[in-house]
Amino acid sequence: MANSLNFLHSTREDDFVEYFVYPSLLTCKDSKAEQTVLKNTLKQVESIVQRHSEKYLWHRDEFKLVVRTSEDSLLAIDTNETLPHLYGVTHCGDNIEDEWFIVYLLYEVTKELDVVVRVIDSDGEFLLIEAANYLPKWANPDTCENRVFIYQNKLHIVPPVDDDELISVSDALTQIRNDPQSTCSLQDIQNSILNKIKGYPGRIQENLHSASLYLPIGVAAILKHKPALVAPAVQAFCNRDSVDMKACRAMKYFPPENRVYSRVTFTKCLYAMLNHSRYTPDKRTGWNIPVISSPQYKSHSLGVKLACGFEILVSQAKPSADVDNDRGWHSYVKSLKDKGYFRSLLEHSRDYNDLLNKAKEYYINYCDSMQCTPVIGQEILQLTKNLDYACDEFKKECSDLPKDDDDSWLDIAPNDLEEMLQEKYGQKKFTPLNGNTDPTNFTEKITKFLEHVSDVQGAEFPDDVKHSPRRPPRGIKRQNKNKVSFSSDTKVEDKVNSNKVNFDPASFTCALQNILDFMIPEDDNWDLDSDSDMSAYAEDQEVSFEGCEEVKNKMKDYMTQMDQELSTTTIGKSFQTKEKCEGFDDVESFRPVDIDMNALKNVLESYQAQMGEAGPASTMLGPMGIHLEPSTSHDKGSF
Incomplete structure (x- = not known):
């Protein structure tokens, strides 16, 4: 169920992709000129994206960019970027395909426009993960921060001069534009990324699945008007809770009495989610589902689930402009005060109210762009009131519906999995x-x-x-050099570091190998006072650790005592022995x-x-x- 969350912090969930588009602003003399260039670039990018993603069905948020100037950066949460640019964030949810489709779109943008692009997710520079086998030795998630960009349809990695060198986005962009040959990554790295996005835009159709569902006529009309609403409806149903189930039992907005067959297009991810989500509808609501063996069972069952998803969304509808009772809005205002956005202005003064109204507009637009559940529910509610549809037209279309797509891809054989x-x-x-x-x-x-x-x-x-x-x-994350230390004595840290264990892998391996090579004699007349292999191990292979002399002496005594105890047992007879050992000719009948x-x-x-x-x-x-x-x-x- 939706609640009043701070939607601006939702960009720090694990399913987000952030992207930054940096046009060239060298010719801009003031902020107005910068804003003009940014707006023109935004229109061009939107045109390119629209052309390549027209038939794409987004799992959660669609690709969307906004202009972010230096002043706008004060309104943003968790960002230190003040360079003017275009900014976007998309939540992918369970469908990782959205993430790579965004990468494909950004590559296409850099083909046609003179822009430099950066894209990251919750793992940071995720493009490098695919090329991990070909990265230079210095590259790791910390050293590569602000160094990975897309420019002219190529992946660029800005190399560091020193190992601990930090670089700003502005400096990285300057180096890429001035000397792209020095930053262009190896062909193996390029191929690793291109292999992930190859096949588009043809892959869009391959990832879709269409089926005929038996739906309330209101749901069928909404999906015909805006097919993309199938995604939030499926997710609302699959993430339902006990409060949502009350809405499903009532079915106030989409009653089951008047239903029609309608063809619905899903992504394969959404179809699998809906198909595998178990649900037994309440018969008292009016659902009459055929038996499971009936050919119509799947269309009825999926139709009930999808209708319930729409009902859940409408039950959570809330006008986007209603921020006064939104806890997220109040938390956002508090964060702006902490950042000094209001410049110590007197609360409720004219200048203060102007800044507050600008922040409110930014917050509302941001929430709308994030397509949160209350906003989507409000949109569906408006469609139910404004859409005109005729039941007879839908019933006529039922006879001409094509056959459902084959869903055998839901099942995978062990051999196919092994090949994958x-x-x-x-x-x-x-x-x-x-x-x-x-x-x-x-x-x-x-x-x-x-x-x-x-x-x-x-x-x-x-x-x-x-x-x-x-x-x-x-x-290990670098410590901020400007970070204030509250420790009164820096020697404490040195003391902790001095107590760390100095582990030598080579010495440990040598000691373990000597234990494995231990041989036990089987002769009863073996001299107990002589040094066995175990004793020799203790004497000859002593590992040199400072301050461990007492421990070594105890270990020698322990080894000697263990040799004596084992020599009187028959444990040696339980092992497979070698036929003969020339090294022990003086010991009668000894076989190691x-x-x-x-x-x-x-x-x-x-x-x-x-x-x-x-x-x-x-x-x-x-x-x-x-x-x-x-x-x-x-x-x-x-x-």
């Missing part, structure tokens, strides 16, 4: 693992995995570095443990115990590129 994943991420090379596997090759794989060193930004499997595309790692064979045997036994289900063996070895083959023998212990 391989196309997206590439085919991973697997090493088969069974009873005939060379144990040495197996342990080499394990050793390679253990010795692989990842950085502090996250662990990676060795093969992932070469084959798997991934998002650039999120770095075959580490490779035992590791392979234990992994195969673990996999067999999984009985085809997920388990530790397949989970650990799968990302390493080792494929476990099922056993063909029913004998216990055979592989």
Whole structure:
């Protein structure tokens, strides 16, 4: 249900795309000239966008730009950009296709106009995510801020002079316009983005699905007048709550008594959402749905759901100009006061009221552009009052409705899914693992995995570095140099940093490898006072850590005691041993443990115990590129 939210803060949800269009303003001598250039550019951009998106069905917000001058930036929330430009924000919701269609539109704009474009989403410079495998080493989400632009149908990345260099949008635009060759990105990066937007505008039709629905005649008339309203209606129904259900039981505006068949066009995303949203209508409302086996069941069921979505929207209708009771408006005014927008003017004075009215106009226009639920509901309510439609005309059209589009795309076979994943991420090379596997090759794989060193930004499997595309790692945010510190003693931070653990991956891997290479003698006459491999490990492979001498001595004592206890047991007989070891000729009948064979045997036994289900063996070895083959023998212990 809609409530009084601060719609200006809704641009910080996770589903938004922001775009900035910067025309050349070098010839402008004053703010009036700048505004004239911006308005003319806006008309040209709107013409290009209209030409390419005429048949596009937006999931939530449509592509829309507004003029933003330096003065207008004071009215905007969460922006430090004062350079005059065209600004737009679109919420994509569950349909990521909108995001890439916007990128396509912006590319087309830069083809025809001399403008530089920037586009970001909740992840920041999201265009770089697609090109992560080809980015320069210095590029990450922090260092690339204000450096990624689209100009002349090419992606441009402004390189830094120093690693910690911050750049303003103004400086970046100057460098791109003055020397575009130095900022134009590699062809592999260009291709990564172009592959995401290729196929437009033909892809628009491919992403649509049309079906005949049995709808209240009022809903059918509204959709015929404005087909784009299907998107908010589907979302209103799928996001319904208990209060919305009361409106659905009443069906005050769209009663079910007078219904007709009408052809409705969805995006595939909207159709899937509506189709998979479960709902059993109240029979007391007047819905009479055929049995599920009937050919008309789907058209009736989808019609009920869509009609309920329209009913929910109208029940939440509220005039856009009604801001006095809007908590979002009052919160917005407070934020303007904090930013110094009213310049310490006396409240209710003429100058103060002029600024307040300008802010109110901006707020109303912004809310209208965001297509929030109360505004859409008000629009539908006005259409129900003003639209003239004849029931007989709709009934005549029912006989000429084309066949529904095939919706078999809703179901996907496992093989098709596998092909999609391989196309997206590439085919991973697997090493088969069974009873005939060379144990040495197996342990080499394990050793390679253990010795692989990842950085502090996250662990990676060795093969992932070469084959798997991934998002650039999120770095640590830079601290603002102008930020005020409330700490009275800066030494506290140094003290905390000095207590951090100094972890050496190479030493850890070496220590772990020595434990895995430990061999237990089986001779009863073994000299307990002599140094075993475990004791030698403690003496010869001591890791040098400052202040850890006492810990090392305790570890040596512990190892010696453990050697003594294990030497009197028969645990060594449970391991597979090698035939002969020349290094222990002086020890009678000593046969060292075959580490490779035992590791392979234990992994195969673990996999067999999984009985085809997920388990530790397949989970650990799968990302390493080792494929476990099922056993063909029913004998216990055979592989």
